[in-house]
Each structure stands twice: as C-alpha cells, then as structure tokens.
Amino acid sequence: MxxxxxxxxxxxxxxxxxxxxxxxxxxxxxxxxxxxxxxxxxxxxxxxxxxxxxxxxxxxxxxxxxxxxxxxxxxxxxxxxxxxxxxxxxxxxxxxxxxxxxxxxxxxxxxxxxxxxxxxxxxxxxxxxxxxxxxxxxxxxxxxxxxxxxxxxxxxxxxxxxxxxxxxxxxxxxxxxxxxxxxxxxxxxxxxxxxxxxxxxIDDERIPFHPELDSFDASVGERGFRYRFIAGLKEPEGIEDKASVLGLMAEYHDQFARINGWSAGVMGELDTSRPGSLSFKKGRLSAVAGHHFILGRFDFGQIAGVYLLRGHSTHSPWFQYYTLDYGLSDLMEVGVGLKAHGKVAEYLGVRLSFSF
CATH class of the missing domain: 2.40.160.20 (Porin)
Structure with a gap:
C-alpha cells in the first residue's frame, strides 16, 4: 500500500x-x-x-x-x-x-x-x-x-x-x-x-540574457529544526509477509547557498518485521547528516546515517536515505524517502514533516 x-x-x-x-x-x-x-x-x-x-x-x-x-x-x-x-x-x-x-x-x-x-x-x-x-x-x-x-x-x-x-x-x-x-x-x-x-x-521564443544577481546572503537562508514522521512497508529476506517500519526523525537544517543546505540529527525506527515482543529488538537509533538541493518548495535530500543502537543486525553499520519533500506551507512538508544499505533498498516510506 x-x-x-x-x-x-x-x-x-x-x-x-x-x-x-x-x-x-x-x-x-x-x-x-x-x-x-x-x-x-x-x-x-x-x-x-x-x-x-x-x-x-x-x-x-x-x-x-x-x-x-x-x-x-x-x-x-x-x-x-x-x-x-x-x-x-x-x-x-x-x-x-x-x-x-x-x-x-x-x-x-x-x-x-x-x-x-x-x-x-x-x-x-x-x-x-x-x-x-x-x-x-x-x-x-x-x-x-x-x-x-x-x-x-x-x-x-x-x-x-x-x-x-x-x-x-x-x-x-x-x-x-x-x-x-x-x-x-x-x-x-x-x-x-x-x-x-x-x-x-517547439516555441519560437529566444532564451533571454542572464540577469545580474546579487550574491546569496546566508543570513536570510532557511534554518531551524524539523521533525518528521515516517511510515514504510518492507518484505524482509526469507519472509513472505509484509511488515511496517515506523520512524521519527529530528534534524537541524541550514541553507548555506541559493539551492544548497545541510542537515544533521537523529532518527529512530521501529521495525515490526523482527521477531519477539521486546521493542528493543525491533528498534534502531541512528545519527544522520546530509546535503539538500532546495528548488523552490522542493527539497531533494541525500542523507547518510550511522547506527548508534541496533536491536537486531542489518546489512551494514551505515545506510543511505534519499528523500523528496514538498513544502505545503512554511511549517509543513510532505514527501517520500527511500532507505538503502549499499545498493540494496530496505524500504520506501512516506514522510510528514513539521518545522519550528
């Protein structure tokens, strides 16, 4: 779904x-x-x-x-x-x-x-x-x-x-x-x-000359904390049943150029594909940092994460997370994210974000 x-x-x-x-x-x-x-x-x-x-x-x-x-x-x-x-x-x-x-x-x-x-x-x-x-x-x-x-x-x-x-x-x-x-x-x-x-x-129009632009003033760039709710679906290897992954992510964002920004924070995940009833076995906590292309209301993120705590083994001690978010307002974003270990995808999820 x-x-x-x-x-x-x-x-x-x-x-x-x-x-x-x-x-x-x-x-x-x-x-x-x-x-x-x-x-x-x-x-x-x-x-x-x-x-x-x-x-x-x-x-x-x-x-x-x-x-x-x-x-x-x-x-x-x-x-x-x-x-x-x-x-x-x-x-x-x-x-x-x-x-x-x-x-x-x-x-x-x-x-x-x-x-x-x-x-x-x-x-x-x-x-x-x-x-x-x-x-x-x-x-x-x-x-x-x-x-x-x-x-x-x-x-x-x-x-x-x-x-x-x-x-x-x-x-x-x-x-x-x-x-x-x-x-x-x-x-x-x-x-x-x-x-x-x-x-x-197709159109008989000439491309205009490039306008003169002032240098980007980093003091007016977007910055602040963003809190994200993540929901994904996966099928673990060797298991035919689908399982959900729920996550929370807290990041600090800083736009340092006209279309570029960086972020750093933490991400917690609850993976229901893991056996047992103890939440620790199902949980993961990671440190994340990344780069963002900012094009108007679109934000394309390339994020790397390192596991700090793992209740179960993963393909690798680190992962990549590729995201595409769209700003519905100054305080809310909606988007999708793909998490992978190396070249193997773990899950695709939807994201809802709030800024403060």
Missing amino acids: VKYIGIICFLLLFWQSSAGQQADERNSIRYMSGALHAGQLQIHSSKIEHFRGVMPVGFGLDFSWKFTSSGAYELCRCYPLLGVSLNYWDFGHDALGSAVSALFYVEPVLFSPWGADLSLKTGLGVSYMDNPHDEETNPENIVYSTPVAFPLMAGLSLDYPVADRWAVRLSAMFQHISNGGVNQPNLGINYTTLGFGVSYK
Whole structure:
C-alpha cells in the first residue's frame, strides 16, 4: 500500500509544479526530444554474476519546459528544464525482460562550453516490469519481483545546436530500478547508458540574457529544526509477509547557498518485521547528516546515517536515505524517502514533516 501512496504523492508534487508553470506561459519554452540508448548492466552483487556482460538497449521520448523567468534563474543561476521522460528498455536477457517507464526530471544547466549546454539531469518515476521473479517460471531473476517498480536516473546531457530550433543531444546516465524493498527478492537493476538523439524547440521564443544577481546572503537562508514522521512497508529476506517500519526523525537544517543546505540529527525506527515482543529488538537509533538541493518548495535530500543502537543486525553499520519533500506551507512538508544499505533498498516510506 505504501508504494501506491508514494506514487500518488509524487504525482501530486508534479501536478503542483506543472500548475505553477502553466500560470505564466510567457516564462517557459517547450521542447520535445527523442533518443536511442545502449548500456552495460552493473554487477553489484555476487548473486547476479550470471548477468555479467548483459547490455540493455532502449529508446525514450521527453517533453520539457525551460523556465526563463528571473525567479527560475535565481534558483540555480541558469534556466532549468523540468520535464517528463517516457522510456522503453529491453534489458538484454530473457530472465530480466523489459520495462516501460515514466519519469519526472529536473535538468539545470551547469555551464555552456563551445555554444553547447552541459546539464545535470536527475529524475524518478514509476516502471512496469514484464518478467518479475517467480520461483517456478523465472527463478533466475532475483533483481526485481514486482511488476511495478521505481526508476531513478542521474547523469549529464550535452545539447549542441545545429539549427534555429534543432539540437543534437548526447547523454551519459546511471539508471537504477527497484521496488523499494516492498517485495523480495529485490537486488535492483543498476546500469550505465550512453544516449544519442535530437531535441526540437517547439516555441519560437529566444532564451533571454542572464540577469545580474546579487550574491546569496546566508543570513536570510532557511534554518531551524524539523521533525518528521515516517511510515514504510518492507518484505524482509526469507519472509513472505509484509511488515511496517515506523520512524521519527529530528534534524537541524541550514541553507548555506541559493539551492544548497545541510542537515544533521537523529532518527529512530521501529521495525515490526523482527521477531519477539521486546521493542528493543525491533528498534534502531541512528545519527544522520546530509546535503539538500532546495528548488523552490522542493527539497531533494541525500542523507547518510550511522547506527548508534541496533536491536537486531542489518546489512551494514551505515545506510543511505534519499528523500523528496514538498513544502505545503512554511511549517509543513510532505514527501517520500527511500532507505538503502549499499545498493540494496530496505524500504520506501512516506514522510510528514513539521518545522519550528
């Protein structure tokens, strides 16, 4: 159930962003692009050595908006793209099958060498996987076990203009698909890709010159304590029943640049998948610290945690926690978070946050 709540939450965030975009059409330029991709499956566990050498191939179609208002430029000192990417992937092995994905992404321009735009593209979304693990018919596939999974992508794109509205697009991406620990087995699919395609500017508008901006005044950056309630769902290895994970998180946040901030705090978790009635066996307490990209009401966090107390063993003494939150008001946020040990996801959860 949590995975569907997470998808709905994410789509609501996208709708809110799109609504704000459409409120001021004159400050946006629409683009359409298509590309072919080829890649290499990454062997991140000895359990999937039999997939070594597998080469996924795919194609994708993107529809995006370039924000050209002074407010958009002020966020990242560039005119960023926000878009939707539709992709088809053939994973190159009968056991892995294929996938159709829809991702929402943001793409700020890093710099523009030789008249081209070099940008950072990051996104997440939802995938339909056509050949999940089955003990009888597909035991070889231990990387995903549900038809619905969640893709993540991050990488670089280079757009080189060849005409007034046309550009050639090159990309290098890291791709990951996982079900967030909702069902086992779930080692996840990791693969790197190279892409070649073209981009077409739909609107006959010129990109404005960059406005002059004052340096960021750190004294006006957002800072303070945030308290988060977390609820997730997981299926532990070797156990068929689903179990819930409940958590509380207290962090201090400090915005030190226009789109950057840091955080530090503690997180407590109650994992109901553990046997026994004593809460200590089910509990974990961690110290956490991380970096945050702050884009308007969106906050994308990359957090590392170290266990201080563990009532039961985990894959590792540390973990990563990736979060996407949206500010409903100055005091409240809602979002999703994915917790992982190394390259293995533990659970995907929803988050409700309050600031003081």
